[in-house]
Amino acid sequence: MTLPRLSTFFAPCPRGLEAVLCNELTQLQALQPGPLKGGVRFRGPFDLCYRVNLHSRIASRVLWALSEGSYQNEHDIYEAALNLPWPSWFSVRNRIKVHVSAHHSPLPSLEFVTLRIKDAICDHFRKTIGKRPDVDTQAPDMSIYAYLDEKTFTFYLDTTGEPLFKRGYRKVQGSSPLRENLAAGILNLAGWTPGQVLLDPMCGSGTFLLEAAQMAANIAPGINRSFAFEKILHFDEKTWTALRKENQVAQQPIPSDTLFGFDYHPEAVKSAKTNVNAAGFGDCISIQQADILEIQPPAPEGWLITNPPYGVRSGQDMNLDEWYPLLGDALKRHFPGWRTFFFTADFGLPKRIRLSAARRTPLYNGALECRLFEYPIVHGSHRSHPTPATISP
Numbered sequence: 100m101t102l103p104r105l106s107t108f109f110a111p112c113p114r115g116l117e118a119v120l121c122n123e124l125t126q127l128q129a130l131q132p133g134p135l136k137g138g139v140r141f142r143g144p145f146d147l148c149y150r151v152n153l154h155s156r157i158a159s160r161v162l163w164a165l166s167e168g169s170y171q172n173e174h175d176i177y178e179a180a181l182n183l184p185w186p187s188w189f190s191v192r193n194r195i196k197v198h199v200s201a202h203h204s205p206l207p208s209l210e211f212v213t214l215r216i217k218d219a220i221c222d223h224f225r226k227t228i229g230k231r232p233d234v235d236t237q238a239p240d241m242s243i244y245a246y247l248d249e250k251t252f253t254f255y256l257d258t259t260g261e262p263l264f265k266r267g268y269r270k271v272q273g274s275s276p277l278r279e280n281l282a283a284g285i286l287n288l289a290g291w292t293p294g295q296v297l298l299d300p301m302c303g304s305g306t307f308l309l310e311a312a313q314m315a316a317n318i319a320p321g322i323n324r325s326f327a328f329e330k331i332l333h334f335d336e337k338t339w340t341a342l343r344k345e346n347q348v349a350q351q352p353i354p355s356d357t358l359f360g361f362d363y364h365p366e367a368v369k370s371a372k373t374n375v376n377a378a379g380f381g382d383c384i385s386i387q388q389a390d391i392l393e394i395q396p397p398a399p400e401g402w403l404i405t406n407p408p409y410g411v412r413s414g415q416d417m418n419l420d421e422w423y424p425l426l427g428d429a430l431k432r433h434f435p436g437w438r439t440f441f442f443t444a445d446f447g448l449p450k451r452i453r454l455s456a457a458r459r460t461p462l463y464n465g466a467l468e469c470r471l472f473e474y475p476i477v478h479g480s481h482r483s484h485p486t487p488a489t490i491s492p
């Protein structure tokens with residue numbers, strides 16, 4: 100089939116990262132990127148989705164928009180799906196799954212809509228080639244997404260498959276690991292760039308450091324995986340192979356002594372080391388066991404970015420109201436010259452830590468509302484009594 104010169108795509112991402120995803124997509128040559136709630140719409144030639152799937156650190160997947168229109172009931176949606184040329188996009192041998200999400204749709208059952216779209220796709224195949232594809236809700240080859248708002252629907256074909264945040268480098272999960280694309284987005288929001296010193300003093304399984312190392316080494320996050328677009332009928336293998344080769348050539352060594360992780364818990368240290376070694380970064384990321392209150396900075400200035408646990412394990416029997424002021428004090432004592440960032444769902448942290456936040460960025464970890472708090476630690480801010488951290492010398 101002949102493709103239009105430009106296609107439209109939608110890349111979902113963790114909420115709060117839409118603006119940084121927009122910037123990333125612009126760098127990846129996306130046209131007219133426009134942030135929406137929970138993702139970014141953009142345009143480009145079809146093979147732009149190869150580049151975005153290969154390189155995006157922030158998107159969760161890339162959906163190719165097939166058609167949109169208005170509806171009043173389930174039948175309108177069935178008819179619209181029935182009339183799309185599905186066999187020109189994927190083979191009847193591919194197993195399919197339909198996902199429907201909606202915002203303010205008047206339809207009473209999204210399950211029924213899902214069923215009707217699946218029926219329409221199967222009916223279209225049966226009518227045109229005499230056979231229908233099977234459904235597989237566990238491991239489909241092709242996922243069809245439909246998004247409904249109050250009056251309009253959009254159909255998408257997923258070009259990604261397994262979500263993009265499943266990088267495959269994490270061998271051990273640890274407790275409450277961050278999603279890789281959320282960690283990459285936070286590094287981006289914080290303004291950390293490769294070559295600058297990054298310290299995660301509560302590193303758990305090491306997600307921030309592993310994402311930072313991939314960025315520094317210029318390793319495309321999708322370089323070692325397969326994608327759903329490889330099964331789309333007009334897949335252009337030559338272009339895809341060239342893109343992968345381009346990245347393999349562009350990979351580079353990581354600047355030494357820039358990436359540091361600590362954790363209080365021996366199991367977390369073990370899991371971070373396992374992950375770092377398995378990802379091939381054993382020589383460039385240092386992981387050690389320490390309590391955050393005791394850590395000395397590895398450089399005169401840098402980025403401290405971390406995701407503390409809800410209930411802080413400090414090694415002593417202390418509640419959060421006692422512990423956080425000690426942390427605020429330790430930061431002022433040990434980290435003047437550093438920019439520090441705490442990603443947390445604990446909105447009581449700012450009050451307890453007794454530092455004044457320069458920035459509070461709302462973000463979502465799945466459905467959980469969180470904040471990224473920034474505390475720049477200025478030289479001379481340490482006093483014997485807790486004071487805001489932003490006092491100049």
Ligand SMILES: C[S@@+](CC[C@H](N)C(=O)[O-])C[C@H]1O[C@@H](n2cnc3c(N)ncnc32)[C@H](O)[C@@H]1O
Pocket residue numbers: 272273274275276277278300301302303304305306307361362363364367389390391392406407408409411412413414
């Ligand atoms: C929410 S987890 C971090 C998860 C991490 N971002 C990841 O993606 O895997 C918080 C970590 O803080 C560590 N921790 C708790 N108290 C600590 C302390 N006083 N000093 C250093 N690490 C601590 C825990 O052992 C845990 O691994």
